[in-house]
Amino acid sequence: xxxxxxxxxxxxxxxxxxxxxxxxxxxxxxxxxxxxxxxxxxxxxxxxxxxxxxxxxxxxxxxxxxxxxxxxxxxxxxxxxxxxxxxxxxxxxxxxxxxxxxxxxxxxxxxxxxxxxxxxxxxxxxxxxxxxxxxxxxxxxxxxxxxxxxxxxxxxxxxxxxxxxxxxxxxxxxxxxxxxxxxxxxxxxxxxxxxxxxxxxxxxxxxxxxxxxxxxxxxxxxxxxxxxxxxxxxxxxxxxxxxxxxxxxxxxxxxxxxxxxxxxxxxxxxxxxxxxxxxxxxxxxxxxxxxxxxxxxxxxxxxxxxxxxxxxxxxxxxxxxxxxxxxxxxxxxxx
Amino acid sequence: xxxxxxxxxxxxxxxxxxxxxxxxxxxxxxxxxxxxxxxxxxxxxxxxxxxxxxxxxxxxxxxxxxxxxxxxxxxxxxxxxxxxxxxxxxxxxxxxxxxxxxxxxxxxxxxxxxxxxxxxxxxxxxxxxxxxxxxxxxxxxxxxxxxxxxxxxxxxxxxxxxxxxxxxxxxxxxxxxxxxxxxxxxxxxxxxxxxxxxxxxxxxxxxxxxxxxxxxxxxxxxxxxxxxxxxxxxxxxxxxxxxxxxxxxxxxxxxxxxxxxxxxxxxxxxxxxxxxxxxxxxxxxxxxxxxxxxxxxxxxxxxxxxxxxxxxxxxxxxxxxxxxxxxxxxxxxxxxxxx
Numbered sequence: 248x249x250x251x252x253x254x255x256x257x258x259x260x261x262x263x264x265x266x267x268x269x270x271x272x273x274x275x276x277x278x279x280x281x282x283x284x285x286x287x288x289x290x291x292x293x294x295x296x297x298x299x300x301x302x303x304x305x306x307x308x309x310x311x312x313x314x315x316x317x318x319x320x321x322x323x324x325x326x327x328x329x330x331x332x333x334x335x336x337x338x339x340x341x342x343x344x345x346x347x348x349x350x351x352x353x354x355x356x357x358x359x360x361x362x363x364x365x366x367x368x369x370x371x372x373x374x375x376x377x378x379x380x381x382x383x384x385x386x387x388x389x390x391x392x393x394x395x396x397x398x399x400x401x402x403x404x405x406x407x408x409x410x411x412x413x414x415x416x417x418x419x420x421x422x423x424x425x426x427x428x429x430x431x432x433x434x435x436x437x438x439x440x441x442x443x444x445x446x447x448x449x450x451x452x453x454x455x456x457x458x459x460x461x462x463x464x465x466x467x468x469x470x471x472x473x474x475x476x477x478x479x480x481x482x483x484x485x486x487x488x489x490x491x492x493x494x495x496x497x498x499x500x501x502x503x504x505x506x507x508x509x510x511x512x513x514x515x516x517x518x519x520x521x522x523x524x525x526x527x528x529x530x531x532x533x534x535x536x537x538x539x540x541x542x543x544x545x546x547x548x549x550x551x552x553x554x555x556x557x558x559x560x561x562x563x564x565x566x567x568x569x570x571x572x573x574x575x576x577x578x579x580x581x582x
Numbered sequence: 583x584x585x586x587x588x589x590x591x592x593x594x595x596x597x598x599x600x601x602x603x604x605x606x607x608x609x610x611x612x613x614x615x616x617x618x619x620x621x622x623x624x625x626x627x628x629x630x631x632x633x634x635x636x637x638x639x640x641x642x643x644x645x646x647x648x649x650x651x652x653x654x655x656x657x658x659x660x661x662x663x664x665x666x667x668x669x670x671x672x673x674x675x676x677x678x679x680x681x682x683x684x685x686x687x688x689x690x691x692x693x694x695x696x697x698x699x700x701x702x703x704x705x706x707x708x709x710x711x712x713x714x715x716x717x718x719x720x721x722x723x724x725x726x727x728x729x730x731x732x733x734x735x736x737x738x739x740x741x742x743x744x745x746x747x748x749x750x751x752x753x754x755x756x757x758x759x760x761x762x763x764x765x766x767x768x769x770x771x772x773x774x775x776x777x778x779x780x781x782x783x784x785x786x787x788x789x790x791x792x793x794x795x796x797x798x799x800x801x802x803x804x805x806x807x808x809x810x811x812x813x814x815x816x817x818x819x820x821x822x823x824x825x826x827x828x829x830x831x832x833x834x835x836x837x838x839x840x841x842x843x844x845x846x847x848x849x850x851x852x853x854x855x856x857x858x859x860x861x862x863x864x865x866x867x868x869x870x871x872x873x874x875x876x877x878x879x880x881x882x883x884x885x886x887x888x889x890x891x892x893x894x895x896x897x898x899x900x901x902x903x904x905x906x907x908x909x910x911x912x913x914x915x916x917x918x919x920x921x
Contacts, residue, residue: 295772295773295774295775296772402860404860432628432629432799432860432861433628433799433800433801433840433843433844434628434839434840434843434857434860434861434876435856435857435860436843436844437842437843437844437854437855437856437857438856438857438858440845440854441853441854441856459772459773460845461773461847462802462844462845462846462847463845465845465847466845466846466849466852466854467845489847499774500773500774501847502777503773503774503776503777504773504802504847505800505802505803505805505806506802506805506806506847507801507802507805507844507845507846507847508805508829508846509804509805509806509825509826509829510826510829510830511805515777515781517774517777517778517781518774518777518778521742521744521745521775522772522774
């Protein structure tokens, strides 16, 4: 059973217009997405600004209330939980954010920062809290004396370790990692990514990993979901999705990723235009105005996410018995 | 005999000095580099490595506390270090232009796009407003802004981030400079917009024979765009040379470590090699090689004296004792007190 499962998860925001709001339409930030995060595994979400990945993270963290769809934690519908169940959920799902300079209170000692979730959620003696703090510091590779220092005495990488220790304090099952290394220096990023992978192996953690660095997502994730304008356009096992994308958007996105070696310079797909506003998304397939392989029906019929030979994507290109992607000319002839 | 390079830096040093003169930060320390016309150079470093100060030095737009304390920078054989401020005003924007990271800061919100793109043309070429606006329209078209005539009359807030970045690019090339310096030009852009922007820069480079300098922390940009690479660490260029040669066989342990620390696509089993410790404080550098405290291959002599510039092969430099052509057994010589 997956740790967390979402079905048709939706978040629409009313767009305010004018003094009294109203009449501004609806921002379809997340529009009916489904995913599952298995125990001890990482689901990576990639997509550009406005695709809904941050709103998805907020929904998972309970910082936003969904306007539709179901989320199940350990098989239990989150909306049907009683107070104790909700408390248990909040303890089981923690977060590490992008900027460790903003996420740690500069006036608190590290011991108080890491202990805060413990003291608010559990009745522990001072000695037990201290012991747990030292255990957590060791877990993230910081010396015990760090407990009595303040955040400004640490570098970015060390601060991110502190943020990870705080997220681990309540022994969560799932951690939402929202751009956990993009604020760090290049030489420090590998330390944190390695630490996160080690912790996952050691504690059986599940991660929801959100980042714009595709190579880092591919490195960290077991499964990847590609989002575009509030919808998942493709999802699947990380390696096959990155190496052989099915959806034209996935293909363009990964072709735009920067190479890790100059000999890797490859043919890239330059998409025209920019991501449209989620306030008024295009009809049919939301990607069709920028899609190099769009057909007439793409403008009217929204493609459903479906499973073709183990690959899950939402695109009309493969209708019929498609094993390999038809070329643009072949599709045009067939129409 | 090779043609003279477009830009040649020769032991260029820029220090920040505190008001009392007690604290000195060697932000750029004896940097020597060459760049030919039409080539692309990537200057890579972490925050505090001095790469942005180097860019400001090239433009001679340093903050008051910073001073060029030594060296030369030759543009077409002319030393920019000795130019007066008035002379620099004729060079800046005309022969060297710069594109900054944040287009929202580089564009003035109170002026139309047309005014801002036309400004350098009017200033440097004394062109009439109407002619300059016409040129501005052509420039917007060159950076692929849709309906450029209408956009000229609009203000920066009416554009998306990607469009603003391209407009800043248009201003950069408006007087057809020989050299364009781009300081982290794509960090605020989405991937598909970044791809559009980098393609645009490459097209402009081919059309105008422009030399490009990318100041970045991202080795991916270098792998994708650059011919030459200079790796900076603690104010110094620790390694320089052709991109593919450095990626295939890095000479400096820092370069090697950086390359091993970035995830590669399609290799999920890769174990990232983390670099221990953190970049040093520029005002409090260790004696000897600044990377020695983090270096997996450090030898005793690395802590005693900073290595000079070695040339492991033609066209490459490295500031590391390991690149010393006569270094075989160097460690023993140090141990026996021969150095």
